[in-house]
Amino acid sequence: MSKAIDIRPAKGKLGVLTPGMGAVATTFYAGVFALRRGLTEPVGTLTQMGHIRLGKRTEDRQPLIKDFVPLTDLDDIVFGGWDPISENAYEAAMTAGVLQEKDLLPLKAEMEAIQAMPAVFDQKWVKKLEGKFVKTGATKMDLAEQLMADMDTFKEKNGCDRLVMVWCASTEVYEEPSEVHETLAAFEEGLRNNDERISPSQIYAYAALKKKVPFANGAPNLTVDVPAIMELAMENRVPIAGKDFKTGQTLMKTILAPGFKARMLGLHGWFSTNILGNRDGEVLDDPGSFKSKEVSKLSVLDTILQPDKYPSLYKDLYHKVRINYYPPRGDNKEGWDNIDIFGWMGYPMQIKIDFLCRDSILAAPIVLDLALFMDLAARAGQRGIQEWLSFYFKSPQAAPGLYPEHDIFIQQTKLKNTLRHWMGEDLITHLGTEYYEE
Ligand SMILES: NC(=O)c1ccc[n+]([C@@H]2O[C@H](COP(=O)([O-])OP(=O)(O)OC[C@H]3O[C@@H](n4cnc5c(N)ncnc54)[C@H](O)[C@@H]3O)[C@@H](O)[C@H]2O)c1
DSSP: OOOOOOOOOOOSEEEEEEEOOSHHHHHHHHHHHHHHTTSSOOTTOHHHHOBOOBSOGGGOBOOBHHHHTTOOOGGGEEEEEEOSSOOBHHHHHHHHTSSOHHHHGGGHHHHHHOBOBOBOOOTTTSTTOOOSSBOOOSSHHHHHHHHHHHHHHHHHHTTEEEEEEEEOSOOOOOOOOOGGGTSHHHHHHHHHTTOTTOOHHHHHHHHHHHTTOOEEEOSSSSSSOSHHHHHHHHHTTOEEEOOSBOOHHHHHHHHHHHHHHHTTOEEEEEEEEEEEOSHHHHHHTSHHHHHHHHHHHHHHHHHHHOTTTOHHHHTTOEEEEEEEEOGGGTTOOEEEEEEEEEOGGGOEEEEEEEEEOOHHHHHHHHHHHHHHHHHHHHHTTOOEEOGGGGGGBSSOOOOTTSOOOOOHHHHHHHHHHHHHHHTTOOOOOOOOGGGGOO
């Protein structure tokens, strides 16, 4: 066994702040309120339901993760958020239409108490929305300072010991990093000069990290994955993670593709299309926001399949992803996949998937896990990119120059081994020769 690292205990309240109080964020808050009252089970969360094996299989030590590492108790969480449209979490949840009124009504008082703070918002970055509750300031630095003041007020008012931020706001228009994102000094200069290449999400991330608040990015926009923000995270010793919650179709892809590759089955094509009718779908109907999503969704297969190593199996793979805004479907997305695979002697086969999925139902437990694990990482003295949380993301952030790991099973092993390592337990290699020695 190695030595456990020092982890500050999870004492006092944890404020979970979400830029964005739409379908995902409100489904997340409501689920936690319902859990506290014993109205539901924490389905989909590793932090609440997952066990972790420790030591040899013969030892039968498999505690719950939440009993193994010092996570914040659900009773100690307080929620806050910013939104340019939603007024409070109850009204926003009703608009989102993910949860039924019968499930929301018992939680009405708690949900209504979460009043949205005015957002840092600019329609240039989310073309399909018009903001009503929006901060104004002479410069982007002013806006960042207003967000920092919001965090201070929230912390004080709710008696929080710590805060974490999880971006649950709309997907911003696709952007490539530029000089203003290269260094922290250039970025701060850009904030003071209202540089048009600095997006609202980057302003939130900057404000959070200045306040030493860990930041996880649930959307595919360019946010904490630029050198300037990474520099700030290292300098201020704050964890960051991203990006784009891994739910729905991409979750399926990262479950299936490693299986095809493990069995050396070839792929000719993978066509994925979706219909969805929620506000996220409407935002993604704009080509700029869709481009952010497309890039995030397309990267997955290439990294899992390694076509350079297996050219005869994967080099000619045709991968296409479409998202279609179709209002009648609401949040209950339907995702179709047509997968053209081939096997022994090149014979073709097809797999069809029709996933009648509920996007926010899949995303909400991820927000909870990320909030709790990011807070744990901060208390464990971790800083910068938290690659061990790749498990939760479509486009996992990794160190510059390092390819991201997309295979969900490797990601899970990495996550659990990280926890074992921090707690001074042996890493599990699955070698297992000791069971067969005389
Ligand atoms: N649901 C999923 O399965 C899933 C998976 C991966 C990523 N995501 C991403 O999570 C995000 C949230 O999804 P959703 O379904 O809740 O969308 P939503 O449209 O219901 O909610 C997003 C909210 O963000 C608000 N917003 C927009 N810009 C903002 C800003 N600058 N500051 C604060 N708030 C802002 C909007 O007013 C809206 O209420 C989206 O970016 C989506 O692409 C969702």
